Amino acid sequence: MEIQRQIFIFSEDITLVRELIGAAQVLAEGKPAILSALVIGGSTSVEQMQNTGVDRIYRLDTLPPDCLVEDIFQTLWGLTREIKPDYLVIGATTAGRLICGRLAARLNTTALTDIQTIEFDAQGLLIRHMVFGGGAQRLERPLRQPVVMTIGKGQFESQAARSEKVAEVIPVAFTPPETRAILRERRELPPVSVNLAEAKRVVCPGRGIARREDLTMVEELARSLGAEIACTRPLSEGLGWLPRERYIGISGAYIKADLYVGLGVSGQVQHTIGITDARVVVAINRDAEAPIFKQADYGIVADLYEVMPALIDALRSA
Amino acid sequence: MNIVVCLKITPDPEDLEIGPDGSVSTTHAEWKTGSFDLPALEAGVRLAEMHGGKVIALSAGTSQINQSKVRKDILSRGAEELVLVVDDSLKDASTAETALVLEKAIRKLTDVQLVLFGEGSADLYFQQTGVQVGERLGWVTLNAVQDVRLLENEALEVQRIVEHELQVLDVPLPAVLCVTSDICEPRLASMREILRASKKTVFEWSLSDIGIEGLTPSVEIVKVMAPPRASRKGEMLSGSVEEMVSALVNNLRKDGVL
Numbered sequence: 001m002e003i004q005r006q007i008f009i010f011s012e013d014i015t016l017v018r019e020l021i022g023a024a025q026v027l028a029e030g031k032p033a034i035l036s037a038l039v040i041g042g043s044t045s046v047e048q049m050q051n052t053g054v055d056r057i058y059r060l061d062t063l064p065p066d067c068l069v070e071d072i073f074q075t076l077w078g079l080t081r082e083i084k085p086d087y088l089v090i091g092a093t094t095a096g097r098l099i100c101g102r103l104a105a106r107l108n109t110t111a112l113t114d115i116q117t118i119e120f121d122a123q124g125l126l127i128r129h130m131v132f133g134g135g136a137q138r139l140e141r142p143l144r145q146p147v148v149m150t151i152g153k154g155q156f157e158s159q160a161a162r163s164e165k166v167a168e169v170i171p172v173a174f175t176p177p178e179t180r181a182i183l184r185e186r187r188e189l190p191p192v193s194v195n196l197a198e199a200k201r202v203v204c205p206g207r208g209i210a211r212r213e214d215l216t217m218v219e220e221l222a223r224s225l226g227a228e229i230a231c232t233r234p235l236s237e238g239l240g241w242l243p244r245e246r247y248i249g250i251s252g253a254y255i256k257a258d259l260y261v262g263l264g265v266s267g268q269v270q271h272t273i274g275i276t277d278a279r280v281v282v283a284i285n286r287d288a289e290a291p292i293f294k295q296a297d298y299g300i301v302a303d304l305y306e307v308m309p310a311l312i313d314a315l316r317s318a
Numbered sequence: 319m320n321i322v323v324c325l326k327i328t329p330d331p332e333d334l335e336i337g338p339d340g341s342v343s344t345t346h347a348e349w350k351t352g353s354f355d356l357p358a359l360e361a362g363v364r365l366a367e368m369h370g371g372k373v374i375a376l377s378a379g380t381s382q383i384n385q386s387k388v389r390k391d392i393l394s395r396g397a398e399e400l401v402l403v404v405d406d407s408l409k410d411a412s413t414a415e416t417a418l419v420l421e422k423a424i425r426k427l428t429d430v431q432l433v434l435f436g437e438g439s440a441d442l443y444f445q446q447t448g449v450q451v452g453e454r455l456g457w458v459t460l461n462a463v464q465d466v467r468l469l470e471n472e473a474l475e476v477q478r479i480v481e482h483e484l485q486v487l488d489v490p491l492p493a494v495l496c497v498t499s500d501i502c503e504p505r506l507a508s509m510r511e512i513l514r515a516s517k518k519t520v521f522e523w524s525l526s527d528i529g530i531e532g533l534t535p536s537v538e539i540v541k542v543m544a545p546p547r548a549s550r551k552g553e554m555l556s557g558s559v560e561e562m563v564s565a566l567v568n569n570l571r572k573d574g575v576l
């Protein structure tokens with residue numbers, strides 16, 4: 001009999017578990033495999049894991065109050081040594097990235113991050129993910145076992161099939177780390193002001209906007225278009241003119257709006273990857289050579305400070 | 319105490335060339351320090367300025383990282399020393415190989431209490447190398463660090479942004495911190511610092527200098543290609559600003575997106 005593949009999944013964010021299971025099912029290649037998961041929390045978390053195809057649920061009740069969720073590492077490590085997984089599949093959260101890297105280092109293997117596709121050829125596993133901040137995609141073959149990976153958001157959810165299988169629930173105890181950071185305080189950040197992914201129209205100022213005050217004109221344009229305001233990364237991080245959840249791109253939001261209007265955006269791929277699914281792209285930039293024009297449906301080469309008021313007028317009189 | 323800041327020197331992602339067949343080339347790209355690594359250097363330099371100690375910049379890569387412009391740029395931003403681990407087998411190194419090399423280099427340096435990493439390298443942006451180095455060293459390791467202060471008792475107070483939560487933590491030294499790109503704004507080097515930079519020390523180490531006999535790759539890069547792009551109309555509007563704007567509004571209306 002063939003040895004069954006062992007796949008071990010973990011995410012502290014229970015909403016990611018379905019896509020991890022989807023990825024695990026692709027990794028099983030249709031052959032019987034043993035799928036184990038470590039879950040933090042009570043019976044509701046366990047219920048969400050049932051009938052998903054998971055065979056074993058290792059359940060950890062809670063973490064000590066001044067511990068970080070990352071401190072689960074030692075517990076996870078213990079289970080890894082016991083299960084000896086072929087694949088370790090981790091949710092791509094901040095904590096997940098930390099845990100993934102530590103596991104990879106301890107296993108003396110590499111970490112494959114934000115995986116977009118998983119396939120197999122005659123020589124085995126091939127994965128695809130982005131490099132150069134979205135400027136290129138790379139197909140890679142891991143050369144060491146086990147393979148440690150994080151899964152790109154939204155890539156594998158549809159692959160997770162329901163299953164009649166009822167998982168065995170195994171309680172586990174928390175193994176404290178030897179040295180650790182002490183959590184003194186945690187504060188909820190103010191709720192995010194916008195969900196750009198759902199916006200129908202988006203106006204996106206870039207560094208072509210010279211002064212923070214000028215954003216009021218952008219706001220006026222957004223109002224006349226019925227659009228949300230987004231931005232490029234430098235306007236948010238760096239300048240701090242707009243909150244993080246408003247920047248579009250590889251490390252920010254992906255939009256699927258009907259309309260995107262870029263104002264003084266150069267069109268670097270790290271940004272434009274986030275507008276691939278926009279229906280109509282408008283670019284306004286005074287540099288005719290700006291790369292954004294190659295990725296636009298309509299281009300206007302002009303000073304945005306002349307175009308904005310004219311556009312507001314035209315929309316108003318229309 | 320010495321603070322090591324790890325910086326990756328890469329082809330500038332803005333200089334990527336995409337061929338008609340979807341191939342990707344960096345042959346003509348300028349090599350420079352990743353823009354998300356410079357805030358880590360600035361954070362390290364500010365700590366050293368406030369509390370004393372020395373910032374040592376550390377970078378590993380092929381001989382292409384050893385360029386005088388890049389060296390000067392790093393040293394004029396406040397690092398006192400620069401260590402380059404140069405070996406051509408580091409071309410396309412995965413995070414595992416890079417982390418091993420950085421770990422061994424850090425172990426060779428004396429009195430290091432803190433190692434800072436950027437948010438992610440400019441060419442890979444896997445956000446992995448720092449946490450792997452931390453684990454290899456066996457030190458307390460955190461990512462997504464937004465603020466660092468040195469406390470009197472030789473420990474750090476760290477702020478971290480994790481999804482929708484801000485955390486304040488006490489971190490014992492030695493520690494490895496991967497900082498966000500908005501931890502602080504990198505300085506522009508002054509004329510004085512630029513002049514001083516050429517007098518600072520650059521160490522060039524080989525892999526055998528740090529006790530590594532050879533690197534075995536942990537991944538094979540099978541193919542690199544441009545991501546699929548949406549096809550766009552590419553219609554450039556012409557005329558006066560008023561004419562272009564009215565043509566735009568008409569087009570958008572026709573497309574049914576207004």
Ligand SMILES: Cc1cc2nc3c(=O)[nH]c(=O)nc-3n(C[C@H](O)[C@H](O)[C@H](O)COP(=O)(O)OP(=O)(O)OC[C@H]3O[C@@H](n4cnc5c(N)ncnc54)[C@H](O)[C@@H]3O)c2cc1C
Nearest residue numbers: 133206207208232233249250251264265266270271286304
């Ligand atoms: C790993 C990595 C990840 C990244 N992730 C992201 C990301 O998620 N999102 C993101 O946005 N960026 C990201 N970046 C940064 C990205 O590469 C670009 O640097 C950034 O998007 C450029 O922003 P910008 O277009 O606003 O500014 P610039 O590139 O400076 O462009 C400004 C444009 O405005 C034009 N302009 C100036 N004045 C006027 C005027 N008066 N009228 C009209 N036009 C004018 C100029 O011609 C220029 O084209 C990332 C980079 C890396 C390396």
Ligand SMILES: Nc1ncnc2c1ncn2[C@@H]1O[C@H](COP(=O)(O)O)[C@@H](O)[C@H]1O
Nearest residue numbers: 324325378436438439443444445446447
């Ligand atoms: N070759 C390298 N030399 C020095 N530092 C590096 C190197 N590669 C990565 N780093 C550091 O590790 C961080 C994360 O890199 P990455 O995992 O490639 O995204 C970067 O922001 C750098 O601070």
